[in-house]
Amino acid sequence: MFKRILVAVDRSELSEGVFQGALQVAKAMQAEMMILHVLSQEEPGAPEPPMILGMDYSSALSAELWQSYREQCAIFEQNQMNYLRSLVEKATEEGVRAECNLSYGSPGRVICDLARSWKADLIVVGRRGYSGLSELFLGSVSNYVLHRAPCSVLTIQGETLKKGSQPQANQVAAPPS
Template sequence: MIKKILVALDRSEIGQQVFEQALALAKLTQANLMLLHVLSPEAEGSPYVPMFSNFDYYPGLNSQSFELYQKQWDTFKNEGIQMLQFFCAQANTVGVTTEFTQNLGHPGRIICDLARSWGADLIVMGRRGRSGLTELFLGSVSNYVLHHAPCSVHIVHLPITKADQVVKAATNAVSAN
């Protein structure tokens, strides 16, 4: 019986579909939703400036650079909260009990830890579609969660369009020659 669904959201193009599928499941099973956004330097749109403990040691970093970084990071955090509030309001409007949280850290670990501590019965999340060397070097959050989650995991994939199929067929034809 599914009573608690953890929904891992980011601002990628698949986020809306992840939410819609989780909401449909919650309505069907009368489950509660926990919406999660993880603040991570790897996330789309995240400002990246390496954090150093001693700015004087690094000549390129000064207080202006840090202030700019802080402003970008605050904007990034606020956009995440706004996204969560928007989805939470949609779910509450259709009668699904929903709460949200935004945490800082490695997305895979945060998702699994929250699923464990909140007692989730199901995790719903998207997949960016990384494979090969990209996945090897950058990792895959969905792959991590599949292997470490304390409950079932539902992965939402981007639909393959006709244009994607044509490009893939052309790439395969070229590599075969």
């Protein structure tokens, strides 16, 4: 049924469970996996651009600050890529063909766009359980994906994983008609 599974991960506690859930499905369906991480400014741990509030900074100091920021971004990006490669390696050890993708942008939009272009049958994402105002202010990647995905979506609930149990599917949504 599912032959191409796109799994979206970040570096949160939830990601390991999301990856394991996707890996279980991929093994059961003999599917291949695309492991995606979307880099964005809102991501915890992402380098922050230097704040230059006035013209008091010399151009040399300003250039130095921006150079430092670019170096921090390169290190951050390399760390994320190394993480993705380690997940590809784990999948391969389990007999699942996998590749990875590191992209920039709005996570929900990038996930849906890649699912469309890669022709994914299933997207696996985590759900932290935000609701109400938290979801409004913090956003919800899983909610965005559930409503705009070109294929079925499996969400892995964060609270389930914190209790120490196996990842469980909370919601599977069929693509919009």
